[in-house]
Each structure stands twice: as structure tokens, then as C-alpha cells.
Amino acid sequence: MTTATPSYVHGASLQPLLGETVGGLLDRVAAKYPQRPALVVRAQDVRLNYREFHAEVERVAAGLLALGLERGERIGIWAPNRAEWVVLQFAAPKAGLILVNINPAYRTHELEYSLNKVGCRALVLPRRFKTSHYLAMLTELAPELATASPGQLQAARLPALREVILLDQQDEPGARRWTQLAALGDEAALALLRVREATLNFDDAVNIQFTSGTTGAPKGATLTHHNIVNNGWFIGEAMRLTEQDRLCIPVPFYHCFGMVLGNLACVTHGACMVIPGEGFDALTTLQCVAEERCTGLHGVPTMFIAELEHPRFGEFDLSSLRTGIMAGSPCPIEVMRRVVGEMHMADVTIAYGMTETSPVSFQTVPDDPLERRVDSVGRIHPQLEVKLVDEAGQVVPRGTPGELCTRGYSVMLGYWDDPARTAEVIDEARWMHTGDLAVIDADGYCSIVGRLKDMIIRGGENVYPREIEEFLYGHPKVRDVQVFGVPDPKFGEQVCAWIVLRDGVSASVAEIQDHCRHHLAYYKVPHYVRFVDAFPMTVTGKIQKYLMRDAMAAELAP
Structure with missing residues (x-):
């Protein structure tokens, strides 16, 4: 009798792990490729080679220490993709700080929760992006900013926050401009940076990323x-x-x-x-x-x-x-x-x-x-x-x-x-x-x-949405599709498909169902089909099936 091979795999490799901090990595790579292009940000007309990028990272890291930020303190960045984001991604860990990534789509209550959950001491943000007025939302949470001196913020609703750094050329009460932060990275601050870096370990925490809070508060x-x-x-x-x-x-x-x-x-x-x-x-x-x-x-x-x-x-x-x-x-x-x-x-x-x-x-x-x-x-x-x-x-x-x-x-x-x-x-x-x-x-x-939570159990049969989605992607009229389960009094759950059609075509529910019946087991055929223009999704493109499920449940409620 043979025993089935278990579903266990390991990546045994002759490639060793890198025992470096983020800052140590950048030091090594910049020394090896000083003239190679490192960063191009077209919207800001930024073009830096590795020598220049490394120097900018060092200036900002030293500037953060000049603000008095201590090892292990948290600095948040609430911004879209900009050159300063990349610089801070390397400068914060070089200074022994923990970078906190804040979703640019967050509104005030999500911002308040995130900053307080991890105790952010500093926050970097632009004045606005598209319809998000970041500074206005922050001021709503911390009206004390209007009368505070830079670095001295004391806000009742954001008790840990002291520093606000604006990605903007316009002065604002209580905040520093990014250019002012980099200017603080003088020789004395750079010397302090060398001392700080010598104390860092590659097992130190360096980054906090909030997972989507689809089942409660973000973690x-x-x-x-x-x-x-x-x-x-x-x-x-x-x-x-x-x-x-x-x-x-x-x-x-x-x-x-x-x-x-x-x-x-x-x-x-x-x-x-x-x-x-x-x-x-x-x-x-x-x-x-x-x-x-x-x-x-x-x-x-x-x-x-x-x-x-x-x-x-x-x-x-x-x-x-x-x-x-x-x-x-x-x-x-x-x-x-x-x-x-x-x-x-x-x-x-x-x-x-x-x-x-x-x-x-x-x-x-x-x-x-x-x-x-x-x-x-x-x-x-x-x-x-x-x-x-x-x-x-x-x-x-x-x-x-x-x-x-x-x-x-x-x-x-x-x-x-x-x-x-x-x-x-x-x-x-x-x-x-x-x-x-x-x-x-x-x-x-x-x-x-x-x-696990997306698997559909229809009348005792396990249905995996991915299989049905892949099949429907092959239909010539289907541009995009998402499959999920909706509650059903008889079967426990029924299969539902939301479909985005290609431009200029139309299709009927019966057409989609007949196509599935010819190729899929009966219990996998979508009982409900809805044609939609788009799917609810996060900023990163993750489909939010729970919102679709909620919408269908509301539609089907007696």
C-alpha cells in the first residue's frame, strides 16, 4: 500500500538569505551601481541615479533624527505614488524608524484609527490628491494644528502625533515642508545617523501595513x-x-x-x-x-x-x-x-x-x-x-x-x-x-x-468560484467576471456571477447559463447572473466580493 504524497513543499535553495537592513542594502547597491538610474518619477520630473538617490535618502534620514525621532518610533505616510514616498521608504528604516503605510483612500475615521493604533509620532502627507483633501481631513481630526509650532502638535484625538510634514511648497501652520526636513540633514545630523545605524538589526520592525478591514478593524x-x-x-x-x-x-x-x-x-x-x-x-x-x-x-x-x-x-x-x-x-x-x-x-x-x-x-x-x-x-x-x-x-x-x-x-x-x-x-x-x-x-x-470564506457550499457540493470564473473568461462576450455565493433557503447557497461585458456587445442571462450547462456540472452553473459596469474593489485592485454578496442578499430579500 502506497501513501499519498502530502501537500508540503519547501524552497530548499543554495541562494542564501541576505542578512542586511534596508539601509545596509541601499548602501551596498548604491556603491556598486552609482551611475545607474535608480528612480524616474515622470509626473514630478525626477530622475536620480543611485548615487543621487542614496544621498537624498541619507539627507532625509538624518533630517528625521534631527527632529528628535527615536529608534522604533512610527512615521506614517498618507500619500499617492510620489518620489518622496520612495525616498521615505528607505530613509525611515535607515533612521531606525517604522514606516506606517496609510491607504490614500482612507477617510477621517480610518486615518484616526490607524494613527492611534500604532501611535504615529510623525505623518507625511500632501495637501490633496484628486478628491481627497488630506490636510483638511487631518485638521478636522487635529484642529490644534492651526496654532501649534512645528514638531509641537498636541491633539486630543491624535495624542501620539507631534510632527506633520507636508509634500507641498506652501507653508502651513504647525507643519514642516518636505524640503525643510531634508535641509535638517546637515553634517551633525549625518554623524548622528551613523551612530543610529550601527545599533540596528535586520530583525527589527521596519514597516506596518494595514490589512483590509473586511472582517473588522484593520490589522x-x-x-x-x-x-x-x-x-x-x-x-x-x-x-x-x-x-x-x-x-x-x-x-x-x-x-x-x-x-x-x-x-x-x-x-x-x-x-x-x-x-x-x-x-x-x-x-x-x-x-x-x-x-x-x-x-x-x-x-x-x-x-x-x-x-x-x-x-x-x-x-x-x-x-x-x-x-x-x-x-x-x-x-x-x-x-x-x-x-x-x-x-x-x-x-x-x-x-x-x-x-x-x-x-x-x-x-x-x-x-x-x-x-x-x-x-x-x-x-x-x-x-x-x-x-x-x-x-x-x-x-x-x-x-x-x-x-x-x-x-x-x-x-x-x-x-x-x-x-x-x-x-x-x-x-x-x-x-x-x-x-x-x-x-x-x-x-x-x-x-x-x-x-475559505469564499468557497460556496451548494446542497453539500463544494464549489470553487475560481473554476467558474476561468471558464467564463473564455466566453467571447465576457470582459471580466466574479463568482460568489448568495444565501439560499433550499440549497444553503446558490452560485451568482457578476459579469462585465466587452464594449459594444450584449448578452442574456439564459445565454450565459446555457453556455455553462454545456461544460460545467449542474451545481456549478450560476443560478443568478447580473451584468454590471464594474466591481467594487480596493485601491490595490482587490475585488470586494463581500460587498457584491451583500448587494445580492439585499436584492433577493423577501
């Missing part, structure tokens, strides 16, 4: 130098990045996709970070890739769809593209094929992970056959372990769905000041329980089949 995933430096390194290795590469990064920095898969993947390899704009715009991104001759492009599937479907897509020479990452939500097979064929991204990779694991655990590589790059998220990253477990915590056999659990250097320290919620996801053996349902095949390739 502050706390990451170390070791977490994000190594994850950025191995991500870049999978992409085959070198100092010759120029990566277009239209995904937001406040999320791991921008700051780790983008910025840190570049810096660990001496590549250039190319920022097309403050927020995603398909046309601006296409122009950026063509004019800057970018070799890589990141995006969530909805971004790639928007680029491919743009009426001016054919005008742009994208032949410089080679690689990039599609991640953030399930990657439709048809979209992936078009990205490879029409955008010249033959080496595009798929990555899977979560904020709490820095984030990537699985990634495809250019050597993987195309079919494996469209039907899986690749194989395990170096130096990590993954197992799939059932409800009892037992490892399931290969080919059987189970909850994906990750262990290794990438697992966060925990949720900031929240031991109870940390214990819910990190067990005693340091396995991070992701809540994702996955299957690992005989060759070690992993496919994500859904979230």
Missing part, C-alpha cells in the same frame, strides 16, 4: 528588514532582474505590491524604478512604458485589462517589455495570453502571497511553460515552507484542496499591539494560516482555488 501587519529585503530579492531573482532593467510601477506603494514587488525588487538588483503617475491611469502607463523603454511592468489583472482595452493601445511601441508581475487577484488565462502576445511580456510572472508574509510565497519563473504560468501561481519561493491542511489541521494529499499555511523568514512579527488576532493566524509552530484554499500538484505547482 497592522508588522514586517522586519529581513522580511521585506529578502522577499524583494527573491522576487527580483524570479523576474531575472539586473541593473539593466527599468520597471514601470503603476501599483500603489502603500501596498506590498508597490513597495516590495516593485521598489525593493528593483533596489536589490540595481534596477530602475519608473513611476508613471500618482495613481493608475492606463494611457499614462502605456506612454510611460513606451517612452522610458521599460523592460518590466507590474499590475493587477484589472490594470492589464484596462491597458489592453484602451482605444489607443495600438499606438504604443511596447517591444522593450520583457517581464513583470501580474498579481493581487486571480489572473484570467485569456488576459495572461494577451499580455504575453500583445504586450511582448514573454517572461511575465504570476506571484501569490499576502501582506502578512512580506508578501510573496509562490511565483512562476520565465522557464515555466506558459500553461503553468496561467493555471498556477508557480512553485514555492526559496527559503520558505508551505503546507495545505484540512479543517482538523492535517496535511492533505497532493491534488486535494486545503488551507495554505506558510512558514519561514517571510512571516510577519505579528499584528501591531494585537496578540489575540496574531494568535488566530500564527500558530505555535510559526505557521501563518492564510485563509486561502489551494491545491498543490505532483510537480509542486500551486493553484489558488479561493478563500
Whole structure:
């Protein structure tokens, strides 16, 4: 009798982990590639090579120390993609501070919660971006700012906050301008920076990222130098990045996709970070890739769809593209094929992970056959372990769905000041329980089949939305689709599909259902079909199925 192979994989590798802080990494790379381009921010006309970028990071890090910020204190950044964001991403850890990423879409109550949850001592923000009037929202929470001296804020609703730093050339009571911060980085402050850096360890906390609060208040995933430096390194290795590469990064920095898969993947390899704009715009991104001759492009599937479907897509020479990452939500097979064929991204990779694991655990590589790059998220990253477990915590056999659990250097320290919620996801053996349902095949390739909470149980049958979505993406009229379960008195749940049709076409519910009936088991055929213009989603492109589920439940309520 043979025993089935368990769903356990490990990334045994001859590639050692990097034992560096974020600041130490930048010191080494800038010394090796001083004249190579480091940062291009088109909207701000910023172009810095690694020597110049390193010098700016050092000035800002020293300026932060000149403000009196102590090791381990938190500094928040509430801003879209700008040059200052990238500089602060490296300056804060160099100064021994913890950078707190604040979602640019947050409103006042979310800002108040975030700043107070982690006790931010300083906050960096622009006056406004699009319809978000950041300074006005902050002043609403801290009216004391109008009469405070810079660095002396004492606000009743934001008790830890002392420093407000504006990404603006206009003076504001109680705040400093970014240029004034950098000017504080004089020789004395730089000497203090050298002393501070000598005390830092790569296991120190360096970054707090708030996970989406779909099931309660947001949680502050706390990451170390070791977490994000190594994850950025191995991500870049999978992409085959070198100092010759120029990566277009239209995904937001406040999320791991921008700051780790983008910025840190570049810096660990001496590549250039190319920022097309403050927020995603398909046309601006296409122009950026063509004019800057970018070799890589990141995006969530909805971004790639928007680029491919743009009426001016054919005008742009994208032949410089080679690689990039599609991640953030399930990657439709048809979209992936078009990205490879029409955008010249033959080496595009798929990555899977979560904020709490820095984030990537699985990634495809250019050597993987195309079919494996469209039907899986690749194989395990170096130096990590993954197992799939059932409800009892037992490892399931290969080919059987189970909850994906990750262990290794990438697992966060925990949720900031929240031991109870940390214990819910990190067990005693340091396995991070992701809540994702996955299957690992005989060759070690992993496919994500859904979230534990997204799995539909219809009349006792387990239905995985991803399978139905992938099938419907193949329909010639379907541009995008999301499948989820809605409550049903007879079956417990019924399958519902929300569909975005291609421009200029129409379809009926019966047409979609008949198409499914010819190819899918009866219990997988969507009982409800709705045609919509767009899906509710987060700033990072993550689909919010719970909002769709709520809307359908309200519609179907007697």
C-alpha cells in the first residue's frame, strides 16, 4: 500500500538569505551601481541615479533624527505614488524608524484609527490628491494644528502625533515642508545617523501595513528588514532582474505590491524604478512604458485589462517589455495570453502571497511553460515552507484542496499591539494560516482555488468560484467576471456571477447559463447572473466580493 504524497513543499535553495537592513542594502547597491538610474518619477520630473538617490535618502534620514525621532518610533505616510514616498521608504528604516503605510483612500475615521493604533509620532502627507483633501481631513481630526509650532502638535484625538510634514511648497501652520526636513540633514545630523545605524538589526520592525478591514478593524501587519529585503530579492531573482532593467510601477506603494514587488525588487538588483503617475491611469502607463523603454511592468489583472482595452493601445511601441508581475487577484488565462502576445511580456510572472508574509510565497519563473504560468501561481519561493491542511489541521494529499499555511523568514512579527488576532493566524509552530484554499500538484505547482470564506457550499457540493470564473473568461462576450455565493433557503447557497461585458456587445442571462450547462456540472452553473459596469474593489485592485454578496442578499430579500 502506497501513501499519498502530502501537500508540503519547501524552497530548499543554495541562494542564501541576505542578512542586511534596508539601509545596509541601499548602501551596498548604491556603491556598486552609482551611475545607474535608480528612480524616474515622470509626473514630478525626477530622475536620480543611485548615487543621487542614496544621498537624498541619507539627507532625509538624518533630517528625521534631527527632529528628535527615536529608534522604533512610527512615521506614517498618507500619500499617492510620489518620489518622496520612495525616498521615505528607505530613509525611515535607515533612521531606525517604522514606516506606517496609510491607504490614500482612507477617510477621517480610518486615518484616526490607524494613527492611534500604532501611535504615529510623525505623518507625511500632501495637501490633496484628486478628491481627497488630506490636510483638511487631518485638521478636522487635529484642529490644534492651526496654532501649534512645528514638531509641537498636541491633539486630543491624535495624542501620539507631534510632527506633520507636508509634500507641498506652501507653508502651513504647525507643519514642516518636505524640503525643510531634508535641509535638517546637515553634517551633525549625518554623524548622528551613523551612530543610529550601527545599533540596528535586520530583525527589527521596519514597516506596518494595514490589512483590509473586511472582517473588522484593520490589522497592522508588522514586517522586519529581513522580511521585506529578502522577499524583494527573491522576487527580483524570479523576474531575472539586473541593473539593466527599468520597471514601470503603476501599483500603489502603500501596498506590498508597490513597495516590495516593485521598489525593493528593483533596489536589490540595481534596477530602475519608473513611476508613471500618482495613481493608475492606463494611457499614462502605456506612454510611460513606451517612452522610458521599460523592460518590466507590474499590475493587477484589472490594470492589464484596462491597458489592453484602451482605444489607443495600438499606438504604443511596447517591444522593450520583457517581464513583470501580474498579481493581487486571480489572473484570467485569456488576459495572461494577451499580455504575453500583445504586450511582448514573454517572461511575465504570476506571484501569490499576502501582506502578512512580506508578501510573496509562490511565483512562476520565465522557464515555466506558459500553461503553468496561467493555471498556477508557480512553485514555492526559496527559503520558505508551505503546507495545505484540512479543517482538523492535517496535511492533505497532493491534488486535494486545503488551507495554505506558510512558514519561514517571510512571516510577519505579528499584528501591531494585537496578540489575540496574531494568535488566530500564527500558530505555535510559526505557521501563518492564510485563509486561502489551494491545491498543490505532483510537480509542486500551486493553484489558488479561493478563500475559505469564499468557497460556496451548494446542497453539500463544494464549489470553487475560481473554476467558474476561468471558464467564463473564455466566453467571447465576457470582459471580466466574479463568482460568489448568495444565501439560499433550499440549497444553503446558490452560485451568482457578476459579469462585465466587452464594449459594444450584449448578452442574456439564459445565454450565459446555457453556455455553462454545456461544460460545467449542474451545481456549478450560476443560478443568478447580473451584468454590471464594474466591481467594487480596493485601491490595490482587490475585488470586494463581500460587498457584491451583500448587494445580492439585499436584492433577493423577501
